[in-house]
Amino acid sequence: MKTLKYSRQRESIKACLMARHDHPTADALYTLIREEYPNISLGTVYRNLNLLVELGEIQKLTCGDGADRFDADTSPHYHFVCKHCGKVSDLPLDPMENINHMAQEHADGTVDSHTIYFYGTCKDCFENNYR
Amino acid sequence: MKTLKYSRQRESIKACLMARHDHPTADALYTLIREEYPNISLGTVYRNLNLLVELGEIQKLTCGDGADRFDADTSPHYHFVCKHCGKVSDLPLDPMENINHMAQEHADGTVDSHTIYFYGTCKDCFENNYR
DNA sequence: ATTATATTAGTAATTGTTACTATTTAATAA
DNA sequence: TTATTAAATAGTAACAATTACTAATATAAT
The missing domain is CATH 1.10.10.10 (Winged helix-like DNA-binding domain superfamily/Winged helix DNA-binding domain)
Structure with missing residues (x-):
């Protein structure tokens, strides 16, 4: 091996x-x-x-x-992506384990994980008029 | 123009x-x-x-x-991705508008949308022993 | 029909990433 | 410590997905 x-x-x-x-x-x-x-x-x-x-x-x-x-x-957490500058930052939102089960009900297979990306405008871009 | x-x-x-x-x-x-x-x-x-x-x-x-x-x-909906064959299918789960607001509380900027991808094993791959 | 300009096909270039190979380095055994 | 084995490396080439370029064509307006 x-x-x-x-x-x-x-x-x-x-x-x-x-x-x-x-x-x-x-x-x-x-x-x-x-x-x-x-x-x-x-x-x-x-x-x-x-x-x-x-x-x-x-x-x-x-x-x-x-x-x-x-x-x-590597702990489960989500990310926030600025649509203007592309910056990616951590989003300290509690991981939602339950939505895997919610998805499971409608999925044609076995769901075992998920990713969420939130999109918007970061503070810097907002303050600088979106660059 | x-x-x-x-x-x-x-x-x-x-x-x-x-x-x-x-x-x-x-x-x-x-x-x-x-x-x-x-x-x-x-x-x-x-x-x-x-x-x-x-x-x-x-x-x-x-x-x-x-x-x-x-x-x-283009309506808001989520997707299920099979980790084995890569197939992507629609997941008819009600869109969760509220989580944008939840994320907003912790984000350093303005959140206005999100995407969720669920990962797992599709029925076909499961039945065929993961190919 | 004439003109202006958006769109196209075909190709070349770019970007992000992986594969290849001879050489180096780390772990193990003598 | 030296010898042996195999993993990791630097450097480069290849690759896949996507975009940019350009001369020719299609569409819309005059």
Whole structure:
């Protein structure tokens, strides 16, 4: 079987993601990590992010704009996406486990999870007249 | 200003999408429409789909797997995504307007809409032992 | 019919992401 | 400590989804 081996790069990627609350894209993380590891490759960032997702140590966010984003907080929670600047922020709203059961009643299959993205205008964009 | 001009292709794209309930990707629609317009181009399909989304006549679904999907039903409703085969189906669950207000209380901005995707295993995949 | 402009087909370019490969690194055994 | 094995890497190429470009065509208005 395939056993996991330590890698400085992977540790750095995870540490970097944990230190942030802005849900960076793979490319944004790549730029950040290159300050510490100037010749890390973008493929290494992607590979490790996907691996960490598989291990359940981080989660991937697909919120409709271009690139996927990553979140070191794996507890169930929701996100708020600004339609103007694309910023994604955590929404400390209690997770609604019950809606899986509500959906189950109408679904043609077994429901076991859900994602919710809320869309609107963030405070910054509102104050700056939507940029 | 830019005035809209009729196009057979656009009509065909919309009609084709309205006739389906399986939320096809742009490429899937392209294949379907080529039966009627054998030399329509993929770019035309993408351009018109995006235009129809802007006009509010259809909606785009981004459910995390590869390509975006399109839905001619613009009324607020939710979707069920099978984690095994990727099939996306409508979930006739009453839209929860109230959760925008719930989110509003915790969001750093103005919330005006949301999307929910439910994930699980569809009946077909379950019966076929997950393929 | 003439004109103006939106739309198109076809193609090239871009973006986000994954795959490939020779080299390096980490874990293990001798 | 050195030798062995396999995982991870950097660098690059390939890929898939989507958008941009352009000359030709279709639509609407004059």
